[in-house]
Amino acid sequence: MIELTDEMRTAVKRRMGVADGDRLDPWTEAAVEDVLAIVERDQAQATEYTLSALPEEHPEASLFQVKVAYRGRGKWAVIWRSYCINRRGVWDYEPLPSSRTDRWLKAHRFELDEALRLARKALPKLSIHGMTAAEILTTTP
Incomplete structure (x- = not known):
């Protein structure tokens, strides 16, 4: 599974206007993880x-x-x-x-x-x- 990295969290915070020191709320973090799971499922497979x-x-x-x-x-x-x-x-x-x-x-x-x-x-x-x-x-x- 694609792991939610600190770099990804920072990018999401920036887009949402969340201050650097603040944490993402659990709902947002779960939503981002769900999106990453979809991306991983649907990404092209090497042949x-x-x-x-x-x-x-x-x-x-x-x-x-x-x-x-x-x-x-x-x-x-x-x-x-x-x-x-x-x-x-x-x-x-x-x-x-x-x-x-x-x-x-x-x-x-x-x-x-x-x-x-x-x-x-x-x-x-x-x-x-x-x-x-x-x-x-x-x-x-």
């Missing part, structure tokens, strides 16, 4: 997260990025290039949607927290031409 094993300014950064992408029905995929990770942490080629069986989807779709955990775990193991991001960073001047 993709990008995690990178290299700094974004590194010329090879795009090769070492894993995406956690929303795939509908509350499920997320962990994607690297044309591959999706499965529950065992193995990268599998992602078939066309019409070729994805229920079994394949069950093995490759996750709740968000699990997808992010799998993505973070996979990042250090990615390799391009036999080199991990850590090895690239140690050899790049």
